[in-house]
Amino acid sequence: MSFPFRIGQGFDVHALVEGRPLIIGGVAIPHTHGLLGHSDADVLLHAVTDAILGAAGLGDIGRHFPDTDPDYKGADSRMLLRAAMQKVSGAGWRVVNIDATVHAQAPKIGPHAGAMVANIAADLGVPGRDINIKAKTNESLGYLGRKEGIAATVVALLAAA
Ligand SMILES: Nc1ccn([C@@H]2O[C@H](COP(=O)(O)O)[C@@H](O)[C@H]2O)c(=O)n1
């Protein structure tokens, strides 16, 4: 019998550009720049998606939702997260908890973290207390510090359903 818990890790980064909405954790955040991507470029949800897929041994977001597929152009990443969660559930797993960090020099994420938690909890079918979102600047260092992009890192714990 295999061990009834599995850990997964996710990372994503998207470039910040003018003329795009900034959507993080399913929340539209008023800002001068938005994230560039094939989908809505929701960097946090992509990292959460990779973390749960990884924990279940199901590969990564690009394998299930290729960025060459016109079906996903402009896609709502919450739909992708829900679809990934269905695959994870189908493989016999449920989410225990998620811990995430958004690496953004700007804007401030804290005021929006509650709404992000509610979105992710709903999409994963867990209570909000099982989702934790943190944020860090990059202390003005490197490409994140120069506000050229925003990154997210996530760990997920799954249990046998
Ligand atoms: N985009 C961000 C970055 C940070 N925060 C909050 O500020 C705290 C201090 O961040 P440092 O990078 O200076 O250590 C951090 O713990 C967050 O609470 C934020 O909300 N949004």
Ligand SMILES: C[C@@]1(CO)OP(=O)(O)OP(=O)(O)OC[C@H]1O
């Ligand atoms: C989400 C997908 C699919 O639209 O595209 P992007 O929005 O570019 O995001 P990325 O994190 O590069 O990878 C996953 C992609 O397959």
